[in-house]
Amino acid sequence: MQAFSAILDIPEPTSYTQAVSDLQWHVAMGKEFDALMENRTWSLCPRLSNKHVVRNKWVYKIKRKPDGSIDRFKARLVAK
Secondary structure, three states: OHHHHHHHOOOOOOOHHHHHOOHHHHHHHHHHHHHHHHOOOOOOOOOOOOOOOOOEEEEEEEEEOOOOOEEEEEEEEEEO
């Protein structure tokens, strides 16, 4: 029972710095980035000095199965 309780206590990162050091979150961010590029959601371009930049941040969520076990680690890149 303690092992199951420990699984439920895994914290979700609150910053990129916390997430990038964990392989599971690193893989989740890679999948999100690949999906954005494949769907042509956006593309990288040079920054123009006379234009405002829309900043972004990573949001992390642990998706769980109905029994409470971990289904997957989900990372989303969102505009601020």
